[in-house]
Amino acid sequence: TELPEPLMIRRAVCFGEAVWEGAVTVEDITAVRVADLHAAYSALAARQIPVLVDPAGLCRTELAPGIVVDAIMAKRNTGTTITDAPLVVALGPGFTAGVDCHAVIETHRGHWLGRVYWQGAALPDTGVPGEIGGEAARRVLRAPVGGIFTGQAAIGDFVQSGQPLGTVDGTPLAATCDGILRGLIRSGIYVAAGVKIGDIDPRAERSHCFTVSDKSLAVGGGVLEAILTYFHGKPDMLLHEALRVRAKDVVALTGGGGKTTLMFRLADELVAAGHYVITTMTTHIFVGQMAR
16 A cells, blocks of 8 residues: 655665556566556456555455555654554554564564564664675755755766755755666655655665665565464465465576575475475575475
């Protein structure tokens, strides 16, 4: 679900951009905007990600989902409760596992990034962005005043410190360091003063603008781990059915954690259902995992 006017920064790799564009493809996965749940089911049947404008999450009443993931990342709980679904997973600070959700995923860059907490909370928000390419606070662009943003640069542009990137209600917004413009909020959106509206990557690798980041992969892997752990304790719930894996499908698994577990879990289920399965990988796994 999304807001009517999403405030996404890394728009080139956000499914929420479908709210504006109607459809968007991120690394060969396509998301489409849908008007209702009937259209959402049709999109899923077409192997697409449905994006429904539903800021209050009212669709949960009709869907009765088995899993809810709060990926708002507002650094506070905006209304999610542990009773929203049998499994509720929340990202980042503002949640306490066992209180307002079942599992919390660490979103702070560093050693614990992507870790699943079944008790307690994620690391608190420091207010200081994680360091990338030697830059931390300076790589983040914030609205100088409240008002309507108008962009003068595009995601993927190489920029230099001091270069004009846009205006907010007529007040100039300039680059705060050298690098590549990895993210920038859409023009025409109202923003409050001080809100993050852009992101400069000092590493200046243009391909990073259009591919999922290491942090997102790690956080996504943590969500996957939480779901797999939950399914492991629920043997009556078949993962290949939930993921709609069908005969002759080719399934590719990416992420920061849980790939091997998921691969073997799917293989076990599909073999038990009478299918032939070939598993392979592009990285190394432990001998003990192979021996199973």
